[in-house]
Ligand SMILES: O=P(O)(O)OC[C@H]1O[C@H](OP(=O)(O)OP(=O)(O)O)[C@H](O)[C@@H]1O
């Protein structure tokens with residue numbers, strides 16, 4: 001399926017110079033959304049993931065259906081201050097700002113094979129921070145799966161040799 005035709009590009013959002021890739025136009029199309037998740041599930045099975053982690057908020061709409069499709073667990077990586085139990089957290093930079101992410105200390109068991117799922121890879125700050133948090137908990141990141149990759153920002157260089165799958169590239 002040509003997923004690019006389902007993605008809407010909004011110039012100058014949320015600030016001048018950013019071309020925002022809007023996935024809501026893909027999400028509202030049932031067959032396209034399902035096909036996108038199924039394609040990422042092929043990759044997740046190849047890397048033998050046994051749990052999915054997704055960064056808030058758009059990582060939830062990719063990671064949660066992927067874990068459901070595979071009948072494996074889902075770990076939410078949340079913006080700092082949102083998780084109720086004991087957490088570890090890390091600060092990071094985005095294409096358009098700064099933020100902090102956190103995860104529960106008991107979210108991942110040492111040695112678990114973790115696939116990170118998100119809608120989009122831009123500078124790689126979010127994925128790098130998520131990898132860092134999972135590795136601190138003893139998890140092994142076996143792959144990173146995205147709907148969209150902004151190749152011109154070269155986020156892959158922050159991921160090292162972890163296998164990456166993206167459905168659409170700009
Ligand atoms: O590769 P990066 O430069 O880190 O950018 C990619 C991240 O930016 C967006 O999330 P955002 O932090 O805007 O949060 P949201 O999902 O809550 O909208 C997107 O969903 C990715 O998680």
Ligand SMILES: Nc1ncnc2[nH]cnc12
Nearest residue numbers: 018019020021095120122
């Ligand atoms: N250009 C972009 N479009 C949508 N989400 C993003 N997150 C970071 N950069 C983005």
